[in-house]
Amino acid sequence: VPKLRTIWKSCFGDPQPYIDFYFENGFPLFETMIKSEDGKIVSMLTLIPAVFRVRRTDYPAAYIYAVATEPDERGKGYATDLMKDTHDYLRNNGIATAVLFPASDSLYGYYERLGYRTAFAVKRSVLDTPENGKRPTGSQILPCTGEEFLLLRRRFLVQSDPVCYLENPAGEYLYRECFAAGGEIVKLQNETLQGYAVCYKIENSLLI
Numbered sequence: 296v297p298k299l300r301t302i303w304k305s306c307f308g309d310p311q312p313y314i315d316f317y318f319e320n321g322f323p324l325f326e327t328m329i330k331s332e333d334g335k336i337v338s339m340l341t342l343i344p345a346v347f348r349v350r351r352t353d354y355p356a357a358y359i360y361a362v363a364t365e366p367d368e369r370g371k372g373y374a375t376d377l378m379k380d381t382h383d384y385l386r387n388n389g390i391a392t393a394v395l396f397p398a399s400d401s402l403y404g405y406y407e408r409l410g411y412r413t414a415f416a417v418k419r420s421v422l423d424t425p426e427n428g429k430r431p432t433g434s435q436i437l438p439c440t441g442e443e444f445l446l447l448r449r450r451f452l453v454q455s456d457p458v459c460y461l462e463n464p465a466g467e468y469l470y471r472e473c474f475a476a477g478g479e480i481v482k483l484q485n486e487t488l489q490g491y492a493v494c495y496k497i498e499n500s501l502l503i
């Protein structure tokens with residue numbers, strides 16, 4: 296674990312409190328795959344349980360998270376070897392689908408060479424503040440408890456097809472992780488609708 300912490304810090308640059316939160320709360324829940332060379336860990340990735348639903352049928356899936364290689368060991372194919380071994384591991388354990396979200400646009404080509412294809416894109420919107428600075432009449436933005444979040448999330452997911460989503464306890468972890476990362480989860484409602492928003496601030500942008 297100390298070596299995994301070091302690789303995480305050098306590759307992702309997260310603040311130490313967040314790294315501590317992940318290894319104390321997320322790490323015990325998920326599977327971590329490692330690539331070692333001469334007894335030294337050089338690459339790592341995490342497998343988070345997920346469900347892939349298509350045509351109203353659920354298939355076991357895995358969300359591949361935090362793929363990282365020791366900076367001094369990059370360019371040697373270690374991450375590629377680890378990804379291929381991970382695919383074999385998933386296949387041998389009956390996992391039908393693997394999904395991931397590249398950390399940068401430059402990585403899309405790399406993952407395409409490993410057999411991945413783009414499923415969706417994140418949308419960026421610029422929203423103007425209403426002239427009066429007020430929300431539409433009857434709408435509310437309220438604190439959302441973990442229990443409310445999981446209930447609203449499940450209501451949304453059962454209606455979605457196709458969709459890939461994280462199972463519990465990953466869903467429960469997601470709620471806690473949001474706040475640990477300085478974000479917030481809120482409940483949205485008006486007279487006829489109810490929903491939620493998972494919100495992160497990244498520099499001067501709001502990711503919802």
